[in-house]
Amino acid sequence: MDHPVYNFNAGPAVLPKPVMLKAQEEFVNYRGCGYGIIEESHRAANFDEVIQAAEANLRKLMGISDDYEVLFLQGGASLQFAMIPMNLMIPGKKIAVCDTGEWSHKAMKEMKILGADVDLVFDGSANKFSAIGDVKSWKFDQDAAYAYICANNTIYGTEYHEYPDTGNVPLVADMSSDIMSHVIDVNRFGLIFAGAQKNMGPAGVALVVIRKDLPARCPETVPTMLRYSTHIKSKSLFNTPSTFGIYMIRLVTDWMLEQGGVPAIQKKNEAKAAKLYAAIDNSPMFRGTCCKCSRSNMNVCFRIGEGNEELEKKFVAEAKAAGLIGLKGHRAVGGLRASIYNAMPEEGVDTLIAFMDDFAAKNA
Numbered sequence: 001m002d003h004p005v006y007n008f009n010a011g012p013a014v015l016p017k018p019v020m021l022k023a024q025e026e027f028v029n030y031r032g033c034g035y036g037i038i039e040e041s042h043r044a045a046n047f048d049e050v051i052q053a054a055e056a057n058l059r060k061l062m063g064i065s066d067d068y069e070v071l072f073l074q075g076g077a078s079l080q081f082a083m084i085p086m087n088l089m090i091p092g093k094k095i096a097v098c099d100t101g102e103w104s105h106k107a108m109k110e111m112k113i114l115g116a117d118v119d120l121v122f123d124g125s126a127n128k129f130s131a132i133g134d135v136k137s138w139k140f141d142q143d144a145a146y147a148y149i150c151a152n153n154t155i156y157g158t159e160y161h162e163y164p165d166t167g168n169v170p171l172v173a174d175m176s177s178d179i180m181s182h183v184i185d186v187n188r189f190g191l192i193f194a195g196a197q198k199n200m201g202p203a204g205v206a207l208v209v210i211r212k213d214l215p216a217r218c219p220e221t222v223p224t225m226l227r228y229s230t231h232i233k234s235k236s237l238f239n240t241p242s243t244f245g246i247y248m249i250r251l252v253t254d255w256m257l258e259q260g261g262v263p264a265i266q267k268k269n270e271a272k273a274a275k276l277y278a279a280i281d282n283s284p285m286f287r288g289t290c291c292k293c294s295r296s297n298m299n300v301c302f303r304i305g306e307g308n309e310e311l312e313k314k315f316v317a318e319a320k321a322a323g324l325i326g327l328k329g330h331r332a333v334g335g336l337r338a339s340i341y342n343a344m345p346e347e348g349v350d351t352l353i354a355f356m357d358d359f360a361a362k363n364a
């Protein structure tokens with residue numbers, strides 16, 4: 001292997017090398033204080049600076065206005081599947097859901113446990129979740145409590161390239177796997193959430209960006225810890241948050257700003273994805289699994305032939321030996337998947353493409 005290991009895992013995932021080195025440098029002795037930030041009180045000035053910088057960076061990168069709160073919560077993206085309906089559902093009103101696979105199903109399961117009436121606006125099962133289709137044709141009942149989408153389906157490798165217009169119905173989006181990978185207009189959303197471990201930092205923190213009018217909907221029956229209003233009031237310090245996770249988000253967002261922010265990163269992401277999809281489309285061996293119209297720029301899903309599991313296994317093993325790790329598809333769908341998040345350098349994608357070409361030639 002004449003290159004570093006390239007990590008194509010879907011999550012936890014690759015982080016920018018300069019961020020890892022900075023965290024290493026500061027780990028034992030944080031900015032001269034003699035101990036690590038991981039050992040610091042979440043009420044101390046050192047940590048206050050960290051969490052405020054993380055929020056300010058996120059506001060700058062995503063263009064989040066004062067109409068929104070920024071929260072750092074625990075329980076991953078998965079707790080949001082329950083917390084969102086707990087706080088935002090309205091008795092007698094439906095939740096409009098656009099179903100693009102696995103992650104939408106997990107969200108819908110929690111809505112139903114909580115007794116919500118789900119209105120399926122889009123059902124991707126008809127095309128086995130290989131396409132998102134024409135969002136302009138989707139109709140949203142203006143009486144719905146809120147509308148729900150998963151912006152990027154990490155498992156199937158589909159991504160919205162345009163968001164549906166829900167009118168006055170607040171749009172809620174799970175952006176766990178494509179947050180800050182491309183420019184969005186936050187003002188179109190009622191709530192955006194994301195587990196940090198794909199594009200933002202380590203596992204253990206979930207980011208929630210919520211429009212300020214929405215938390216007031218929460219009924220009295222929701223426990224304190226599960227209410228957005230609790231975390232808003234205490235600025236994400238109601239209890240001990242994932243301090244190290246928030247510190248890492250601060251470093252990753254510092255790095256993103258140095259890169260030129262989301263527009264510059266988007267350009268790089270589009271170039272990386274275009275290259276990899278072109279290599280798949282031009283190969284006699286590999287085949288993309290999603291409709292070109294909905295292909296994700298973050299999670300590239302592909303197969304060998306019509307699903308040659310033996311060769312796929314060989315591919316994953318030989319790639320690993322060559323320092324290209326994490327290329328196995330999600331267990332729910334099989335096949336191959338290369339997750340090429342913000343922190344994946346272009347050389348990683350180039351190295352993967354060269355490996356694929358070589359593998360195809362040797363196993364023709």
Ligand SMILES: *Cc1c(COP(=O)(O)O)cnc(C)c1O
Binds near residue numbers: 011078177
């Ligand atoms: C990974 C992922 C989740 C789950 O995140 P956890 O933090 O593990 O709960 C939810 N939604 C999407 C789109 C994901 O990619």
